[in-house]
Amino acid sequence: IAATVxxxxxxxxxxxxxxxxxCGFVFVGILGNYLQDDVLPKAYYNMENASLxxxxxxxxxxxxxxxxxLQQIYTTTDRQWASLEDMPQAMIDAAVAIxxxxxxxxxxxxxxxxxxxxARMFFGDSSVGGSSITQQLIKNLTKQDDITxxxxxxxxxxxxxxEKTYDKKEILEWYLNVVYFGEGCYGIEAAAQTYFGKSASExxxxxxxxxxGITNNPSRYDPFISRANxxxxxxxxxxxxxxxxxxxxxxxxxxxxxxxxxxx
Numbered sequence: 324i325a326a327t328v329x330x331x332x333x334x335x336x337x338x339x340x341x342x343x344x345x346c347g348f349v350f351v352g353i354l355g356n357y358l359q360d361d362v363l364p365k366a367y368y369n370m371e372n373a374s375l376x377x378x379x380x381x382x383x384x385x386x387x388x389x390x391x392x393l394q395q396i397y398t399t400t401d402r403q404w405a406s407l408e409d410m411p412q413a414m415i416d417a418a419v420a421i422x423x424x425x426x427x428x429x430x431x432x433x434x435x436x437x438x439x440x441x442a443r444m445f446f447g448d449s450s451v452g453g454s455s456i457t458q459q460l461i462k463n464l465t466k467q468d469d470i471t472x473x474x475x476x477x478x479x480x481x482x483x484x485x486e487k488t489y490d491k492k493e494i495l496e497w498y499l500n501v502v503y504f505g506e507g508c509y510g511i512e513a514a515a516q517t518y519f520g521k522s523a524s525e526x527x528x529x530x531x532x533x534x535x536g537i538t539n540n541p542s543r544y545d546p547f548i549s550r551a552n553x554x555x556x557x558x559x560x561x562x563x564x565x566x567x568x569x570x571x572x573x574x575x576x577x578x579x580x581x582x583x584x585x586x587x
Contacts, residue, residue, distance in 0.1 A: 402500070402508075402509040402510050402512075403510065403512040404500055405496075405499070405500060405511055405512040405523050406496065407496040407499075410499060410511060410523055410524070411523065411524060411531055413526070413531040413570075414499065414511055414523065414526065414531040414534065414535065416564055416568065416570035416571070417531045417532045417535035417560050417564060418498070418499060418535050418538075419456070419568065420535075420560060420563040420564045420568045420570060421535055421536070421539070421559070422456050422535075422538070423455045423456040423457075424563070424568060426455065426456050426491065427491060429455060430486050431455060431457045431458070431479075431483045431484075431485055431486040432458065432479050432482050432483060436453040436455075437453040437479070438453075439453065441453070454478070455482060456494065456495070457482045457485055457486060458478050458479070458481075458482045459498065460485075460497055461481050461482060462478060463498075463501045463503075499511050500512075502538050503538065503541060504517075504534060504537045504538060505537050505541030505542070505544075505545035505547075505548075506518075506541075514534050514537070515530070515534070518530075518533070518534065518546060518547075527579070527582065528571065528575060528578075528579040528582075529561075529579040529582035532557045532564070532579060533546060533553055533554075533557045535560050536556030536557050536560055539556070544556045561576055561579050561580055
């Protein structure tokens with residue numbers, strides 16, 4: 324009897340295994356066709372085709388023959404382009420530290436954070452994002468932000484193709500000029516002017532960390548809405564810059580934490 328039961332159990336297990344293998348082949352085939360027909364043809368994205376609203380200015384020539392700014396013109400969007408060379412290195416380091424620690428190591432997608440995010444979502448926790456800076460830039464440029472598996476797959480393949488065309492510096496420059504910083508500000512130049520009354524190139528380490536903290540959730544970390552929330556987020560970013568990425572020293576970390584806020 325024991326032998327018969329064992330034989331039946333082995334047969335049942337073999338049947339289940341065979342069904343799983345067949346289903347696996349069918350799934351891979353369907354996925355392959357889907358990627359080939361619907362995802363890969365849309366994977367290439369040309370950044371030069373992006374249409375961005377930018378702030379306009381009216382100038383005049385004064386009595387001394389000098390050009391002066393008369394008026395700044397914008398509606399609900401304030402975006403003033405800043406080149407990477409004009410951005411403080413601290414702003415770049417802060418963005419990488421909090422948004423994409425392995426930015427310089429991956430080719431568009433951080434598979435470690437992506438797998439972790441998928442696992443968390445499987446258990447009902449969608450609070451941790453897995454998007455790299457490259458993926459976030461693509462989402463901001465294409466305005467594709469629906470929460471679907473199809474959109475996420477497309478974004479992943481777009482990011483992989485994206486980094487075959489654009490280098491890390493180009494991606495960082497565009498990201499920091501496109502991302503939303505609250506208060507109608509897109510890009511760090513408009514944000515620096517709005518929150519600190521200065522150009523982005525003049526920002527301190529503490530101010531850079533403060534701005535970098537807003538992008539995760541502007542309605543929560545906007546310092547005009549809650550200085551306490553922004554300060555907490557700022558210190559988290561400074562911690563990551565010091566302890567995780569090593570982009571600042573202990574002395575810089577302590578001094579930036581102690582710096583008084585100087586919002587406009």
